[in-house]
Amino acid sequence: MGSRALAVSLALSLLAGSALSQTKPAPYHAPRTAYGQPDLQGNWTTATITPLTRDAKYGTRNVLTKQEADALEQATREQVARADAPTPPEATVKDLKNADCGPDGISGFNCGYNQGWKDPGTTLIDINGEKRASIITSPANGQFPRRVASNGAARGGMRNRTDNPEGFSLGERCLLSFGSSAGPPMLPLMYNNTYQIVQTRDEVAIDVEMVHDVRHIRLNASHGPAILKLWMGDSIGHWEGDTLVVETTNMRPEQSFRGGSPNQKVTERFTRIGPNKIAYRFTIEDPGVYAEPISGEVAMNTTKGQVYEYACHEGNYALSGMLAGARAEEKSGREARADGARKAGGGD
Known part of the structure; x- marks a missing residue:
């Protein structure tokens, strides 16, 4: 290569490098705490309309086009606006009962919660400008992997759930968050998606809005004995x-x-x-149950909202009422069977 050609090639390389440096932003470096650790502290929210599993129509594609993302977010805003609208004064109970509950049941008379109680967000997960179709990133299709075995130790279904208080879910008993809000993994729900992170030299604590949970992550420590099982597990960080x-x-x-x-x-x-976002990634390994690990990604965005006390059972008579109702049904059944037995035996 001649000297002139070499000079032209070098100039083009410099121009290409300059253009690349202009289009690709420098990596962000988090501020440090007084202990020299990256600072994750503050209040964050995981509220999003991105579902855990992916709509099959997207296949293995987890990044939505701008048109797809805009359409989903616009439809959500419109649905929330309908749910926020005042109830028409001429509406009947029948009208309200048949109202559209929407994908999350946020309007209508017989929906579990109306819009005033909910905060699922109106936007998709956005990581580095990519709008996501699902939280699950692996398996590639955004679905749960094949189960290789059922877990007999897991609490199954809702059958006979009123036999004892222990038959109800952890959230209903106010012991732990609904779903997997406290985690791990920490996943968004229809409301109460706020977390407060506080750091010390030896621990990271995460206050979970849903059902007043606090995760304690011990830094540079060792796991306790396997026989010692903990709510939210034994979390060790580095x-x-x-x-x-x-x-x-x-x-x-x-x-x-x-x-x-x-x-x-x-x-x-x-x-x-x-400055306003944490990328939260997780991988679940459970080879005795799933054929392969499950991985996902959530965006935690800064929020001005505080983490208020979660008042759970105060003034709540539902659990005792359901248990009392189950006992009354059992008593009625026993009496009916006894009465039937007496009649069959020729008694009065």
């Missing part, structure tokens, strides 16, 4: 650059994720990717 890596084991069997086993391991990664 820093890899700007990322907080948390490994959780020893979870109680009542808290198994989606029918998983108490032996499941959850690895979480918290990376502050901007």
